[in-house]
Amino acid sequence: MKKTTRVERKKRRKRIFFNVILLILITTILITFALNSDLFNISMINIEGNNKLSKDIIENASSIIKGENIFKVNLRNGEKSIKKLSYIKDVKIERKLPKTININITEREAVVQIKNISSYLLVDIEGYVLDFKEDKEEKLPIINGFNINVLPSENIFEIEHGQELKDLINDEKNIEIIRNFSEINLETDDNINIILNNGIVVAFGPLDDVKYKLRYLDEILKDIEKKQISVKMIIMNKGEKPIIVTNN
Template sequence: MKKETRVQKKQRRRMFMLRLFFISLIVTAMAIFAIRSSFFKVDQIVASEGNSVSKEEILKAAGISKDDNILIIRKKAIIERLESIPYVKSASVKKKLPDTVEIEIIERKPYLQFENGYSFAVIDAEGVLLENSILKLKGIGLVKGIGWEYIPDGGSIIDKTQGTSILDLLNDQNIAPVVEKIEVIDLSDSSNIKFNLFNGIAVEFGPMNNVKYKLKVLGEILADVEKKNIPTKMILMNKGEHPILVRDDI
């Protein structure tokens, strides 16, 4: 194989740079054309509507206009705006060329509500404050006897309630089904917490210690009551080691 001369190497490098320049020029021209072309203008925005977050609220937070070019839309920025909505746990954005944007959200679900002045502070199972509602939400347990300083919507009650056993009710899928059966949790007497269940049964829970274990026991009792159709008025968990079932037909 004949060895290249210095002049030939120089010519080859010059040709390579020339080709690279023209390729870059073509790519730049195509990019400018694509950005300015109406072919890639957003024509359709598809958004999933949740139970608590409307389609209109999603579209407003996303901030996408039908005049926007789909190629330069920043998905990360849109997701950050969507996830700033307290009820939105996570969001995803997909571009479908040439002109469609799809938005999907996963909502946070109300788990408990707290008396908070003249409103009701609604939280999810992770302790995130979803809203301060003027009206009490139906079907969601109400906690009485605990409060905190101001928390913005989307903030967490965890930092404000550190050191309290109320945190034992959060972030636990094993006890969540039991908590969701409770209509009222009265914390006004720390030595004897009282529950009123949605099915009308009253529970004297005792102090808020071993909360997770006691709630699991309560869940087993309620399952047995329901299975055997036992007419029950009250469950006493503060009278010794074993719970006492007070029947409604005695």
């Protein structure tokens, strides 16, 4: 193999240096052009996945402005700002060159409403307070009788028996059963009464072993429906076996 001479090595280093300088120069020109050209000014902001929050609210929260250069937008800051909105669970902001910003939203969904003095707190499956309403939401189960304190910094409710109540709602299978409930009432510390959408009253007992008791209640209700039994009350807090009180 032919050994390179000192002169050849020097020429090679000069070529590499020149190429690096040229690359830096071209990159600088392209960046300067991209940051200052009207070609990359935002003309469209697409927002998808939102149902509760309007596009205007989300767009304003993002601080992204039409006419702004698309490369000057701080996507991470925009995502952080949108996530501060109560109904937002997740958000992804992406650039679509040359002029479009795409904002993809995943919203939280209220699963129960908690009565708090004269208002109703709409709460999702993770225990986040999504909204305060003066009037009840007809399609959501109402939880009554709990002393509630909302943590403003985290937007999460704190209540007496809070963990037990969160265990009640923090499960997809539980929620499917709870959708049949009209009201969940705390009578005493160790006694919960439930009113179903069909008017049946359930003496549920304390909020312990919630998953098992809800699954058991679900089986009872399915059996009642299958046998077409007219029931006015189900007593689950008097011994191991439930007592079914019929209308006959």
